Amino acid sequence: MAAPIALHLEFGGGAELLFDGVKDHHVTLPSQSEPWDMKQLLVWIQRNMLKERPELFVQGDTVRPGILVLINDADWELMVSGVSWSTSFRTKIMWSSSLLCMGVNRRPHKKTECGH
Template identity: 35%
Template sequence: MVNMEPSMKESINIKVEFKGGLEMLFDNKLSLDINSKDIEEYLKKQETKTEKLRMLDLINYLSTLIKPNERDLFVDDKRLRAGILVLINDTDWELEGEGEHELEDKESICFISTLHGG
């Protein structure tokens, strides 16, 4: 199989927010603007197909921005660590297909950790 050219697609932009202490994993940045090209590039390196960009791809891409020794505070075996809540455009991602949710242009994704003390 020859892989399809991803360049056919237009790139999309996503806004990612971190709350509940997660920002500490990302240089104390409270939000990041992510372009789909960054994710695609990462997936290419992983030799994963890039036809559709899913939440899971975003999560694994984001984990590459974390220091290696802190990565398991965000991902666990390539999935989002349990105890981190996600909102897609202010809606619980459990209603939006979770990791399989297909990313769309101008979507706003918020990650909130519940693992920090109260």
């Protein structure tokens, strides 16, 4: 049984607009039988945090290409996929979107040409 995990999630570069414009989130992942991994974390974020247009954040079971993920200030592409971690409370995960036309702007009621 893995203990609950406290995480600091930070969204930036436009990605925060999918989370009510809030950049910093302190969350606690519930305890579960298997250790948490990124794949599960993404599902959890999608279910519990994502406010709008999940297709701009996740694609399949990973993040949408163009969104950079840093775990404790290191590029997650360095980690072998599916790696699980026993996190301490200091774990900080940062997501930064470098996609320009995400179809997200400050006036979500207005449809852009992208149709998002």
